[in-house]
Amino acid sequence: MNVSILFDLVLVIVSVIMLWKGADWLVDSAAEIAHSFKVSDLIIGLTVVAFGTSAPEFAVTISAAFTNQTDISIGNVIGSNIFNLGFILGGTAIIRPISVSKKLFYRDGFFLLTTTALIFFLFFGLNGWDKSDSYTVNEGILLFSLLIGYIIFLFIKKDPPEEVNPSEATKKSYFFFLIGLFLIVLGGDLMVKHASNVARYVGISDWVIAVTIVAAGTSAPEFATSISAAIKGRHGIAIGNLIGSDLFNLLGVLGLAGIINSSIISEDIYGSTFVLVLMVGLTLSMMRYKWKIGRVEGAILVSINLIRWWFDLTA
Numbered sequence: 300m301n302v303s304i305l306f307d308l309v310l311v312i313v314s315v316i317m318l319w320k321g322a323d324w325l326v327d328s329a330a331e332i333a334h335s336f337k338v339s340d341l342i343i344g345l346t347v348v349a350f351g352t353s354a355p356e357f358a359v360t361i362s363a364a365f366t367n368q369t370d371i372s373i374g375n376v377i378g379s380n381i382f383n384l385g386f387i388l389g390g391t392a393i394i395r396p397i398s399v400s401k402k403l404f405y406r407d408g409f410f411l412l413t414t415t416a417l418i419f420f421l422f423f424g425l426n427g428w429d430k431s432d433s434y435t436v437n438e439g440i441l442l443f444s445l446l447i448g449y450i451i452f453l454f455i456k457k458d459p460p461e462e463v464n465p466s467e468a469t470k471k472s473y474f475f476f477l478i479g480l481f482l483i484v485l486g487g488d489l490m491v492k493h494a495s496n497v498a499r500y501v502g503i504s505d506w507v508i509a510v511t512i513v514a515a516g517t518s519a520p521e522f523a524t525s526i527s528a529a530i531k532g533r534h535g536i537a538i539g540n541l542i543g544s545d546l547f548n549l550l551g552v553l554g555l556a557g558i559i560n561s562s563i564i565s566e567d568i569y570g571s572t573f574v575l576v577l578m579v580g581l582t583l584s585m586m587r588y589k590w591k592i593g594r595v596e597g598a599i600l601v602s603i604n605l606i607r608w609w610f611d612l613t614a
Contacts, residue, residue, distance in 0.1 A: 307493035314489035321482025322523035328476035335468035344539025351480045352520035355487035364556035385604025392597030395529040399586040439557020446550035483520035
C-alpha cells in the first residue's frame with residue numbers, strides 16, 4: 300500500500316470525527332431554533348436540517364451534471380436515498396428505536412412515495428427502460444417546483460414545538476448550528492473524495508462507486524445527525540432529517556441537475572430506481588406498524604441494503 304492511500308485512509312477517519320462532532324452541535328442548536336420559531340422538531344428536520352445535510356449530494360450531483368457524467372449525477376441521488384432508508388434509518392433504529400408520528404406518515408411519508416413513483420414514471424414510463432429514455436429540462440423544472448410548493452406548505456401548516464428539554468435559541472445556538480453544518484458538510488466531502496480514491500485503487504468501477512462509496516459518503520451527514528438526534532430523544536429531527544433529505548435529493552438536487560443538463564437514462568439506473576420505490580413502500584409499512592421503526596425493522600432495512608450492495612459489487 301502506497302503513501303497516498305494511507306493518507307486517504309487517515310482523512311477518512313478525520314472526516315468521521317468531524318461528522319460526529321458536527322452532528323452533535325447541529326442537533327442541539329436546531330432544536331433550540333425550532334422552539335424559538337414555534338415550530339416542531341419535525342419541521343426543522345424536514346427542511347433546514349435536511350437541506351443542510353443534503354449539501355454533499357447537491358455538490359456531487361450538480362458537479363456531475365455540469366460535466367455530463369449522467370451515471371454519477373443520477374446514481375448518486377438514487378443510491379444516496381436507498382442508503383438513507385436502508386443503512387441510516389435502519390442503523391439508527393438498531394441503536395435507538397425511532398417513534399413515528401401520524402402526521403409524518405400520512406403527510407411526508409406518502410409525499411415521498413408519490414415523488415419516488417413519479418420519478419420512476421418520468422424516467423421510464425410504463426414500459427420499462429429502453430435506449431431512448433431521457434431526463435429533460437421540463438421534468439427537472441417540474442420536480443424543483445414541487446419542492447418549493449412542499450416547503451411553502453410545511454411552513455403555512457407548521458406544527459407546534461415539542462417539549463423535549465425546550466430552551467430558547469441564542470446567538471450561540473445559530474453559531475453552533477452553522478459550525479456543526481460546516482463540519483458535517485466538509486466531513487462528508489472529505490469522506491467522498493478519499494474513500495473513492497481507495498475504491499479506485501482496488502479496481503472498483505465508477506458506477507459502483509456512485510451507488511455505494513459516494514452514496515454512503517454523501518449520506519454520512521444524515522447518518523451522524525439522525526443517530527445523534529435519536530440518542531437525544533429528538534425523533535422528529537432523527538426521522539424528519541432522512542425523509543426531508545430524500546425529498547430534497549429527488550426534487551431539489553435531481554431537479555436542478557435536469558435543468559442544467561438533459562441526459563439519456565442508462566439501464567443501470569432502472570434497477571436502482573425500482574429498488575428505491577420498493578424501499579420507500581417497505582419503510583412506510585414498517586412506520587405504520589406500532590408507529591415506530593424498531594430494532595427488528597432496522598435490521599431488515601440494513602440487510603436489504605447489504606444485499607443490494609453485494610449485487611452492485613458483483614455485477
